[in-house]
Amino acid sequence: MDIVIDMKLDRQIAKDRIMGRRLCVNDNNHPNNIFIDAIKPAGDKCRVCGGDLKSRSDDQDEAAIDQRHNIYYDTETGTTAGLLFFKDVSAKNSGMPRIIELDGKNALQEVSADLMKQLDKI
Numbered sequence: 001m002d003i004v005i006d007m008k009l010d011r012q013i014a015k016d017r018i019m020g021r022r023l024c025v026n027d028n029n030h031p032n033n034i035f036i037d038a039i040k041p042a043g044d045k046c047r048v049c050g051g052d053l054k055s056r057s058d059d060q061d062e063a064a065i066d067q068r069h070n071i072y073y074d075t076e077t078g079t080t081a082g083l084l085f086f087k088d089v090s091a092k093n094s095g096m097p098r099i100i101e102l103d104g105k106n107a108l109q110e111v112s113a114d115l116m117k118q119l120d121k122i
């Protein structure tokens with residue numbers, strides 16, 4: 001493994017993004033989220049095409065989201081434990097694998113630009 005990407009995101013923000021997601025009935029690629037200003041729906045309609053919006057039932061299941069996040073953010077046995085393992089390997093192995101840290105609370109374009117900038121340095 002050459003690179004590990006750590007996209008940091010506060011747990012509450014991650015939950016809000018999931019629960020705020022709305023799907024356009026005309027096109028699932030039309031991003032709408034009631035908690036993200038840049039892609040906030042136009043009232044109760046799709047911000048791109050004006051179509052009706054719906055939400056996925058599993059996006060509204062707070063207990064299920066919490067369960068998934070408990071696994072992800074667990075530093076002993078979860079996904080985060082894997083990240084910490086590779087950070088430890090990197091620290092003991094002259095920076096290999098490379099660790100790229102991204103601020104996931106930024107807008108998609110900013111996160112993408114930051115990732116590309118950091119990859120260019122490699």
Ligand SMILES: [Zn+2]
Pocket residue numbers: 024025026027030046047048049050051
């Ligand atoms: Zn739409």
